[in-house]
Amino acid sequence: MADTEEMFLRAKHRTFSGLTEGSCPSTRSCGATAERLAERLAERLTEWLTEWLAEQQAERLTERLGERQAEQLTEWLAERLAEWLAERLAEWLTERLAERLAEWLTERLAEPLRDPEEAERQWTGPFCFIQAADPQLGLMKAWRIGDAVGGGDEWEEEVALTKQAVAGVNQLRPRPRFMVLCGDLVHAMPGTEFREAQERDLKEALSGTDPSIPLVFVSGNHDLDQVPTPSTVEQYCRAWGDDYFSFWVGGVLCLVLNSQLYFNGSACPQQKEAQEAWLEAQLSRASSAEPKPKHILVFQHIPLYVKSPDEQDEYFNLPQEARQSLMERFKRAGVTAVFSGHYHRNAGGCQDGLDMVVTSAIGCQLGDDTHGVRLVAVTADAVVHRYFSLEQLGQRGVNEELRKMLQAC
Ligand SMILES: [Zn+2]
Incomplete structure (x- = not known):
């Protein structure tokens, strides 16, 4: 279980920036390499x-002493x-070279690697990632027996589907840079029987x-409760x-949001x-960031809208007021796309260059789609x-x- 724990800890944002963690030598190991080289x-x-x-x-000795004596003396002298030399020269060289090499290597290698997040700010060419949603362990059975609230006592199907998704993702080449799960990780609400x-x-x-x-987790309504409380947020x-x-x-x-606070944040003011304050700071910082982000992507569980930006408020979208305010700010900041789940069907739209992506579920389907995930290709000009x-x-x-x-593109 230790490995699993480590993997999930890595996904937390304080350490998530370590996308390249483990692949780069530290300053100290550069010094050690230099020392070895110098030696x-x-x-x-x-x-x-x-x-x-x-x-x-x-x-010279052969000339003066003759071959045999010269040989003996030479041997003695060489020893x-x-x-x-070994004593003096090696010591001196090791010192000098180790110093210089360490300096040089540190400059060349360590600088951009000292802060992995700093390195990730640089555009290094197209890459891909996986966006998935709603494994929601427990919903398939609950949905089948028509008890979406109290049901959900079996979840082998969702476990098998999640493992199938993982196996498929592992085979992809080029490898995805990360996989984001856009909420409703499990069906049981916080504090209920099957949650743990x-x-x-x-x-x-x-x-x-x-x-x-790396795995990136986004919180959904089932992960936090329909009306989240400080306690359910903390548990998540x-x-x-x-x-x-x-x-x-x-x-x-990439910005990951807790959309439940927009859906109903009344118990978590x-x-x-x-x-809100954090998002505002992120968006304004993004516009003045150097280098400028090639794209800004948002991940949240509940879509801003399912089919049209002006559709009525309902269970599957964010309320108009929050929706319009977010859309306006996202457009102003130059956000390329918002990725979501929650709808258990593929849907979405595009307005003024802001792509609203609604992705169906790994788990229970509520429409005609199949269990699946979304492949996202990021190029310099587009996110397809x-x-x-x-x-x-x-x-x-x-x-x-x-x-x-x-x-x-
Ligand atoms: Zn949901």
């Missing part, structure tokens, strides 16, 4: 100098010389994700990481206010995405499709 160089130099000096001496077991089984199912693909954070945070990936700024069924995801052709998406 080896000094060794070689000593060997070479000893040989050369011995040869020089041998010629003394090697000893002396569902959370444990989801973590177990996700633990097969390739360690090079303890299990899955912060409920709102930002991170950079390959020159792209402080949390609601804090997220396509929903793949879990079956398609497991087939060979998917990598060909992915390459085409990465070359588009």
Whole structure:
């Protein structure tokens, strides 16, 4: 279980910036490398100098002493010389070289790597990631028996589907830079009977994700409760990481929001206010950031809207007031796309360049879509995405499709 715990801790925002963690040598190991190199160089130099000096001496000594005596003396001299050189030269060289090399290596390598988040601010070319939603362990059974509130006592199907998604994602080439799960991780509301077991089984199912693909978790209404309280938010954070945070990936700024605070934040006024202030700061900082983000992407559980920006308020969208305010600010800041789930069907729209992406579920389907995930290709000019069924995801052709998406635009 230790590995699983580590993986989930990594997803928390304070450490999430470590997308490249583990792949770069630290300043200290640069110094150690330099020292080793210097030692080896000094060794070689000593060997070479000893040989050369011995040869020089041998010629002169043979002239004066004759071959046999000269040989003996040369041998003796070479030994003394090697000893002396090894001691003095090696020490001196090691010191000098280690110093210089460490300096040089630190400058070349350590600088951009000292802060992995700093390195992720740079655009280094197209990449892809996975957006998925609503594994919602427990809903399929609950939905089938028509008891979405009290049901949900079995969730093997969702566990199998999540494992199928993980296996498909692991096969993708190029590898996705991360996988984001846009909420409703489990069906049981906080504090209810099956909650703990569902959370444990989801973590177990996700633990097969390739360690090079960090997981990003977004909170949904089932994770926080329809009307979240400080206590349910805290419980969620303890299990899955912060409920709102930002991170950079390959020159792209990603913002993760707690959409439940916009849906109904009445029992969490402080949390609601804090997220608002944080979001405002993030968006204004993004416009003056240097380098400028290639794209800004938002991840939240509840879509701003399902089909049209001016549709009526309902269970599956954010209330008009919050919706319009967010859309206006997202457009002003130059957000490219908002990714969401919650609808258990694929939907969405695009207005004034702001793409509202609604992705169907890994778990229970409420429409005609199949269980699946969305592949997102990020290029310099565009963010293109396509929903793949879990079956398609497991087939060979998917990598060909992915390459085409990465070359588009
Ligand atoms: Zn939901």
